[in-house]
Amino acid sequence: MRRIDDALIASLGERLGLTVNAMTHDESIKQREHYGVGLGQRSEDDTLYSLLRNDAGDVIVHMCFKAAPRAFDDEIFSPTIVAALIIATLSWAVVIVLMKRAVIYPIENLAQTMRRIRQSSNYQQKLNYKHNDELGKLVDEYNELLEHVANHTSKLEAYSYKDALTGIGNRRLFQERLDYLWKLASRRQLSLSAIVFDLDYFKQYNDRYGHDGGDHVLRQFSGLLKKRFTRETDVIARTGGEEFIVLLFDVSKANALKLANRLVGDLRLLAIPHEASPQSGVVSVSAGVASFTPIKDNSPDELIRKADEALYEAKAAGRDQVSISPDSRA
Numbered sequence: 001m002r003r004i005d006d007a008l009i010a011s012l013g014e015r016l017g018l019t020v021n022a023m024t025h026d027e028s029i030k031q032r033e034h035y036g037v038g039l040g041q042r043s044e045d046d047t048l049y050s051l052l053r054n055d056a057g058d059v060i061v062h063m064c065f066k067a068a069p070r071a072f073d074d075e076i077f078s079p080t081i082v083a084a085l086i087i088a089t090l091s092w093a094v095v096i097v098l099m100k101r102a103v104i105y106p107i108e109n110l111a112q113t114m115r116r117i118r119q120s121s122n123y124q125q126k127l128n129y130k131h132n133d134e135l136g137k138l139v140d141e142y143n144e145l146l147e148h149v150a151n152h153t154s155k156l157e158a159y160s161y162k163d164a165l166t167g168i169g170n171r172r173l174f175q176e177r178l179d180y181l182w183k184l185a186s187r188r189q190l191s192l193s194a195i196v197f198d199l200d201y202f203k204q205y206n207d208r209y210g211h212d213g214g215d216h217v218l219r220q221f222s223g224l225l226k227k228r229f230t231r232e233t234d235v236i237a238r239t240g241g242e243e244f245i246v247l248l249f250d251v252s253k254a255n256a257l258k259l260a261n262r263l264v265g266d267l268r269l270l271a272i273p274h275e276a277s278p279q280s281g282v283v284s285v286s287a288g289v290a291s292f293t294p295i296k297d298n299s300p301d302e303l304i305r306k307a308d309e310a311l312y313e314a315k316a317a318g319r320d321q322v323s324i325s326p327d328s329r330a
Helices: 006-016 025-035 077-120 134-161 171-188 202-228 253-270 300-316
Strands: 019-023 047-053 059-066 192-199 235-238 243-249 285-292 322-324
Touching (some): 019 025, 025 047, 025 059, 134 171, 171 192, 171 235, 171 243, 171 300, 192 253, 202 253, 253 285, 253 322, 285 300, 300 322
Antiparallel strands (some): 192 285, 235 243
């Protein structure tokens, strides 16, 4: 885009056969007042004052034209000046339109897309600009940055919802899924069951076999949970050191009790030695079960509390077994 400068004004004068000078707004007013002439009128020293506007009506530049008196004859000067001004105005209009189409509109569209990405945090979106110019190179770099952010965001989300040791869900995942499944069960009036597991004498196991051995047991037990509870709606999570929980959507307390007993039996069949256990000599687990159909009188927290109470009953009854909450209503 070419700007109006002294060289351009001099070139215009050469084409018109005149001496053309640019001046400030104040200078133009002062000289016209001195000679008592207005815009487009010839002064006594054969000078004509004019100005150039863009298509928005804004003044671009003030100019004065100076030449021999005959240059201002109506038949010679006036049509030439008018034609020059028309051509200049049309040229500026074309330049502005082309600039809007080539630069301003694409930038506005890109800004809107970036705003949507920021508001939705959906970094899978891409900016769409297919021209191989400087702006296109910038868009390509931005799309690569979006892909980088999306990959890191995905990893961070995975880390924030998974237990680092076992790879199953953590407490955060459990709480979010509990709230969601409770609302879903409430809308459909279906049951929601919770099974709380706690490995028996796990502190003694760590003392006897070390934390590496304890970590191995935790991973083995997590593997049993993943094999036993495979529905898309099943939620398994590690909520403490040796504490685990399973949420079962649309599963009655009777079926939840069966599944809990099978899992207790699965661990028993592994026969992991536990010489520090005063009970059976192998690693075992106790479980508590509670089932609710959500109503106004109960809550997600109450469901988990009842499952915990049932777990304590199983522990008190000798461990390596399952107890169900008598208050379950499902």
